[in-house]
Amino acid sequence: MKVLIATGRLAERTVRHSVGDNADVLVLDVDVAAFITPHRLLPAIKEQNGIYDVILVPGLASGDFSMVAKELGCKVFLGPKHAYDLGSVLKLADGMDLSLEVPACELLSDIWRELALETLVELENNADMLAMIGDVKLGGGSRMKVMAEIVDATGLEEDALSLKVIEFIRKGADIIDLGASLTSSVEDVRKAVRVARKVSTVPVSIDTLESGLLKAAMDEGVDLVLSLNSSNIDIVGKDVAEAGVTAVVIPDAGNSFESLVHNIQAARDAGIESIIADPVLDPIGHGFVDSIVRYARFHEEYPEIPVFFGAGNVTELIDADSVGVNATLCGLAADVGSCILFTPEFSEKTRGSIAELNTGARMMALALTRNSSPKDLGLDLLVLKEKRRRPDVAIPEDSLPAKRFAGWELDPLGPFRIGTVSDECGGMIVAQHEDASITGRTAKEVIETIIKMGLISKLDHAGYLGCEIQKAEIALRLGRSYSQDDDF
Known part of the structure; x- marks a missing residue:
């Protein structure tokens, strides 16, 4: 597979060091690689007069590069955000398609983590x-x-x-x-x-x-x-x-x-x-x-x-x-x-x-x-915040405003008492009923067990239990305490 890496002047040295002999490097007439656009890239590639199977553009570049792929008859993908990671991406690129919307480092986050851990072991073994x-x-x-x-x-x-x-x-x-x-x-x-x-x-x-x-x-x-x-x-x-x-x-x-x-x-x-x-x-x-x-x-x-x-x-x-x-x-x-x-x-x-x-x-x-800031490494300490937000949905024009239920009636099959127990594996959710006590590590398995055992008969009770048990799971995942019916 013949690969071309497009970059800017400032990142050229890092790019060449990272890819070695595994890809050709095209340095465009821009300092910052993220400023590469489809209209700059296409004529530069044609001028080079090379034929490639895959072209990787900087992960932070914006624009519709599908026109480049269509014009040249090859695959064009977003590479990683940082030039240093190109070597690792090239090892994984053969035989799999990357994306034109998501940088390779995000798309390969799970694999990225494994590579980061392997790198750490190697670094520690060789460290003075x-x-x-x-x-x-x-x-x-x-x-x-x-x-x-x-x-x-x-x-x-x-x-x-x-x-x-x-x-x-x-x-x-x-x-x-x-x-x-x-x-x-x-x-x-x-x-x-x-x-x-x-x-x-x-x-x-x-x-x-x-x-x-x-x-x-x-x-x-x-x-x-x-x-x-x-x-x-x-x-x-x-x-x-x-x-x-x-x-x-x-x-x-x-x-x-x-x-x-x-x-x-x-x-x-x-x-x-x-x-x-x-x-x-x-x-x-x-x-x-x-x-x-x-x-x-x-x-x-x-x-x-x-x-x-x-x-x-x-x-x-x-x-x-x-x-x-x-x-x-x-x-x-x-x-x-x-x-x-x-x-x-x-x-x-x-x-x-x-x-x-x-x-x-x-x-x-x-x-x-x-030689970078501690970001986009494959490891992170993000717990409550995220690097990339998933898209919101549009509110339908005919949507109805939600209203609180006027009142509750006790389920004829009896109530549940929900609690949590912390342990070294992350903790357990405990759902206690007069006929059975159910424990599980996820809300899904606990509520499905309750339903399968026939311990619930009202839709409003099922909805309430689903909310409370999910709240208990979130508390365990965050290392927080949980109390039934309390705000979290």
Whole structure:
């Protein structure tokens, strides 16, 4: 199959690099590829005097290119929005038709996601790094890793802690951090580390400033310690060095740049070789911008030291959906050279932060490779908004305005009580009737089961149940709570 790629002057280098020898490239007399029109394209192709099976025009180009296809007797499709993706599109274009209305990157979104995930695996396998914790690469060319803190892990029962570790890893945690409460004993820490290491498939860290607790965790084989500063380096520094454990070093009270640098030097003097620096991310309203500047300065002056980024300090202290906040924080973290994204998922509003940061980290890795903004990557953090709106319908001239029903009568077969149960697979809808209790993961399967069992006899009741059960499914998908008859 012979393919021609049409582009503009500014994108020529990227296009040629992306397509290699797999297609010919036609550079039109425009700077921006999106400005290519059918009337510019047709004479340029005729002048080139080539014969092609497929012509790909920029995904953002507008106009009716079907006239070009008809005139030349070949297929013309919209390519991807970004020139970098042409190589991947060409791999898929042979044997399948693309579109003249939808850019190839949107049309192939499912395949695009698989390609993005494959690319990430390849990038990570080939990436250099600044440090290693177990099999986990940190810094360098590797993607940012997510450290998930289990708050008050030392106070949890063994089964509860085991389940929490497994849950966090399933959500995308690359490192499990065990939070030690202020009342934790040495034995509490030993037990928590033993339990976590027994079930964890990723490195485990301990989160405390107490020297005795740090030593106990190292005795049980913890992989990383949080945190060291002037209050404990003199006491446990040599123990950390002898254990060969990685240490996160923080500044003293006040979070000054100078104290962070001083504490890092003290850690080195104690013989600690593997050090991660935490300049400390301050919450919005409490020095957030100054802390970002501190991060940028540290990475510029000490690029060889991995950087720890406490995203949870921001998400826990802002009443906003964590998805967008975490996406933005991932971008900031990448820009200041961070290698670890830290989050606790402590409050209800931040549930899902582990998965969000994991996806955000992958997006930044792909964007860096493509030298692009973190969009149109095959992965995204869009939950309530969409990239492309489906068309609205026109209101018929003879339409009738809807009216609320005057009143309800109880179904002779009895009412239903609808509820939800959250679980690691997304949750279950529960429909309770005096004759049966039905559970399911989708509204469709629950309402169809109710109908098949003959538990409903009135159309108004069926309509009501359909609305409520669908509302319950949406709540589960969004990680929200549900209450029957309440506004959602």
